[in-house]
Amino acid sequence: MTKAATPLVKRLAVIGLGLIGGSLARVLRERGAVGEVVGIGRGEANLKRGVELGVIDRYCLDPTEGVRGADVVFVATPVCSIPTVVERIAPHLEDGCIVTDGGSVKEFVVNACEPLMRPGTFFVGGHPIAGTEHSGVEASFATLYQGKRCIVTPTEKTDPAALAKVVKIWAYAGSAVPVMDPATHDRMLAAISHLPHMVAYSLVNAVDGYDRFGGELLAFSAGGFRDFTRIASSDPVMWRDIALTNQEAILETMDFFSDYLGKLRTLVAAADGPGLEAFFRNSKEKRDAIL
Amino acid sequence: MTKAATPLVKRLAVIGLGLIGGSLARVLRERGAVGEVVGIGRGEANLKRGVELGVIDRYCLDPTEGVRGADVVFVATPVCSIPTVVERIAPHLEDGCIVTDGGSVKEFVVNACEPLMRPGTFFVGGHPIAGTEHSGVEASFATLYQGKRCIVTPTEKTDPAALAKVVKIWAYAGSAVPVMDPATHDRMLAAISHLPHMVAYSLVNAVDGYDRFGGELLAFSAGGFRDFTRIASSDPVMWRDIALTNQEAILETMDFFSDYLGKLRTLVAAADGPGLEAFFRNSKEKRDAIL
Ligand SMILES: NC(=O)c1ccc[n+]([C@@H]2O[C@H](COP(=O)([O-])OP(=O)(O)OC[C@H]3O[C@@H](n4cnc5c(N)ncnc54)[C@H](OP(=O)(O)O)[C@@H]3O)[C@@H](O)[C@H]2O)c1
Ligand SMILES: NC(=O)c1ccc[n+]([C@@H]2O[C@H](COP(=O)([O-])OP(=O)(O)OC[C@H]3O[C@@H](n4cnc5c(N)ncnc54)[C@H](OP(=O)(O)O)[C@@H]3O)[C@@H](O)[C@H]2O)c1
Numbered sequence: 001m002t003k004a005a006t007p008l009v010k011r012l013a014v015i016g017l018g019l020i021g022g023s024l025a026r027v028l029r030e031r032g033a034v035g036e037v038v039g040i041g042r043g044e045a046n047l048k049r050g051v052e053l054g055v056i057d058r059y060c061l062d063p064t065e066g067v068r069g070a071d072v073v074f075v076a077t078p079v080c081s082i083p084t085v086v087e088r089i090a091p092h093l094e095d096g097c098i099v100t101d102g103g104s105v106k107e108f109v110v111n112a113c114e115p116l117m118r119p120g121t122f123f124v125g126g127h128p129i130a131g132t133e134h135s136g137v138e139a140s141f142a143t144l145y146q147g148k149r150c151i152v153t154p155t156e157k158t159d160p161a162a163l164a165k166v167v168k169i170w171a172y173a174g175s176a177v178p179v180m181d182p183a184t185h186d187r188m189l190a191a192i193s194h195l196p197h198m199v200a201y202s203l204v205n206a207v208d209g210y211d212r213f214g215g216e217l218l219a220f221s222a223g224g225f226r227d228f229t230r231i232a233s234s235d236p237v238m239w240r241d242i243a244l245t246n247q248e249a250i251l252e253t254m255d256f257f258s259d260y261l262g263k264l265r266t267l268v269a270a271a272d273g274p275g276l277e278a279f280f281r282n283s284k285e286k287r288d289a290i291l
Numbered sequence: 292m293t294k295a296a297t298p299l300v301k302r303l304a305v306i307g308l309g310l311i312g313g314s315l316a317r318v319l320r321e322r323g324a325v326g327e328v329v330g331i332g333r334g335e336a337n338l339k340r341g342v343e344l345g346v347i348d349r350y351c352l353d354p355t356e357g358v359r360g361a362d363v364v365f366v367a368t369p370v371c372s373i374p375t376v377v378e379r380i381a382p383h384l385e386d387g388c389i390v391t392d393g394g395s396v397k398e399f400v401v402n403a404c405e406p407l408m409r410p411g412t413f414f415v416g417g418h419p420i421a422g423t424e425h426s427g428v429e430a431s432f433a434t435l436y437q438g439k440r441c442i443v444t445p446t447e448k449t450d451p452a453a454l455a456k457v458v459k460i461w462a463y464a465g466s467a468v469p470v471m472d473p474a475t476h477d478r479m480l481a482a483i484s485h486l487p488h489m490v491a492y493s494l495v496n497a498v499d500g501y502d503r504f505g506g507e508l509l510a511f512s513a514g515g516f517r518d519f520t521r522i523a524s525s526d527p528v529m530w531r532d533i534a535l536t537n538q539e540a541i542l543e544t545m546d547f548f549s550d551y552l553g554k555l556r557t558l559v560a561a562a563d564g565p566g567l568e569a570f571f572r573n574s575k576e577k578r579d580a581i582l
Contacts, residue, residue: 192498192512193512195497196515198559202555204574217479217482217483218483221483221484226581228522231515232575233578236571236572240571254559256500256501261545264492267534278527279492283495283499284524284526286499
């Protein structure tokens with residue numbers, strides 16, 4: 001297949017060549033939607049591997065140099081590091097350059113990054129709702145975003161053309177692209193993603209700590225437990241940053257969840273058969289509806 | 292393949308022809324380990340379907356008649372109904388008959404059923420650690436127990452030959468067969484199975500109840516949430532019975548879990564980066580070790 005005469009992105013710089021950054025680079029290259037991909041990172045071995053795997057065309061260890069001539073920069077590092085990265089590259093961006101990110105929390109990132117942009121360069125926040133519990137460029141694959149959603153989170157200040165371009169990039173990657181404000185994103189994600197991770201991490205630690213059985217317990221655990229706790233294998237640094245930057249919404253959903261767990265505890269303690277059945281049935285019905 | 296001259300079980304009666312009962316019938320028939328399988332249930336349509344699907348040879352709506360001539364009876368109905376079923380059939384069992392069950396809670400079942408047996412007939416408790424979130428004979432399949440564990444829970448009073456036979460049946464079904472006392476079983480299963488179900492049911496109800504987003508929330512939920520909450524699609528009656536009969540151990544593990552969730556809440560509220568990372572890392576390491 002010959003590439004389109006003018007690809008959607010002429011030069012893409014990906015900062016943080018891991019699962020999220022690597023997968024976007026792969027799909028855009030595969031679809032001929034990008035002229036050149038430059039990988040930027042702190043470790044040379046990982047970037048070399050990216051070239052070997054055909055994820056990027058070339059790499060650069062210095063971000064200020066790596067972004068030169070890029071029309072789009074994708075920052076796919078852990079959430080807390082995104083503003084630091086953007087601050088570093090901002091003075092070196094070409095006119096018209098769009099910086100976007102893949103961080104899992106948006107209000108923190110967008111509030112911090114928007115004011116860092118020079119006039120004539122643009123920041124647009126984004127978050128692909130896609131991932132696995134694996135990290136690194138080796139774990140990246142071109143179909144990660146296929147049939148998923150990537151939420152894009154403009155503000156009042158966002159440039160409409162830059163927004164449209166970021167939406168188009170994610171559509172090329174195969175995702176539906178809902179648009180919402182950063183705060184709404186963060187509250188929704190707290191409920192459907194951050195809370196479940198907090199619960200899963202706590203559950204594995206609790207079962208591990210419940211040591212009446214001399215450490216035999218986890219070895220005995222059935223398929224259900226393994227599946228249920230898969231998300232507790234997610235990267236600790238990524239989740240530390242999410243917990244630090246979406247603190248308020250996470251605390252709110254944790255408290256909300258604790259109330260429900262408390263309601264169930266009351267039903268169990270009261271041996272309330274009809275109440276227990278109704279509690280479980282409501283959950284099953286709601287869960288089955290999203291299958 | 293011709294059947295062995297004397298199969299392991301001459302006539303198997305299965306009471307409650309659902310996922311668990313149907314799957315045991317299927318595998319024993321497939322392996323030529325049973326001469327005849329009689330299905331016993333309250334609804335004729337389900338039993339007819341069992342004959343059509345080749346799960347059972349014939350059926351009987353009256354349990355007292357259905358168990359006639361059976362050398363093994365497998366009771367695979369919800370936990371609370373098992374003693375009622377056993378009480379009903381006990382006077383009608385042939386000499387030497389072994390009654391075993393597949394109920395998810397064992398102390399309640401074994402304590403209730405052992406005293407119901409006439410001299411010369413035997414009760415042995417069992418629990419296959421295998422299942423899906425689907426119910427009914429249609430959901431049953433011969434390989435359900437392959438490579439899984441079935442815990443068998445004798446007491447001091449259990450007949451050794453009857454125990455050996457039940458162990459052999461589950462080995463034929465493809466399972467490893469650990470043997471432990473009913474109370475140990477119930478505490479282990481509370482931690483690795485009952486607690487995760489209580490947590491998953493509570494999580495789905497909490498997210499469903501967290502209605503700031505006008506019911507959009509569950510529709511938006513990512514793959515992680517769907518996988519994580521799969522067990523919240525399990526049968527409400529089955530889980531009502533488990534919650535009613537393993538009350539003490541479930542309350543204990545729920546409280547244990549709440550403590551860990553509380554610890555994590557404190558770390559989030561304190562924005563304790565190193566503490567959060569350590570909490571998540573311990574969980575990931577423990578989880579990865581059971582993969
Ligand atoms: N995994 C998911 O399920 C998922 C889903 C949606 C969004 N996200 C978000 O996507 C972003 C990346 O996640 P990922 O799963 O792709 O992680 P990953 O596979 O570990 O990749 C992250 C990359 O960022 C670089 N990096 C790490 N720490 C850094 C720091 N302090 N400063 C600068 N660069 C750093 C690393 O590259 P070098 O070591 O070479 O510099 C690494 O390759 C995160 O913001 C995460 O919240 C993740
Ligand atoms: N599903 C799992 O993951 C799993 C795993 C391990 C153990 N178990 C245990 O295995 C047992 C059966 O579970 P299952 O998943 O096979 O359920 P299932 O597919 O719903 O089958 C249960 C059967 O029991 C009969 N039954 C229901 N209520 C009854 C009652 N009150 N009295 C007499 N019979 C009744 C029903 O047949 P009729 O309506 O035809 O009478 C039904 O076919 C339960 O004790 C459960 O705790 C389940």
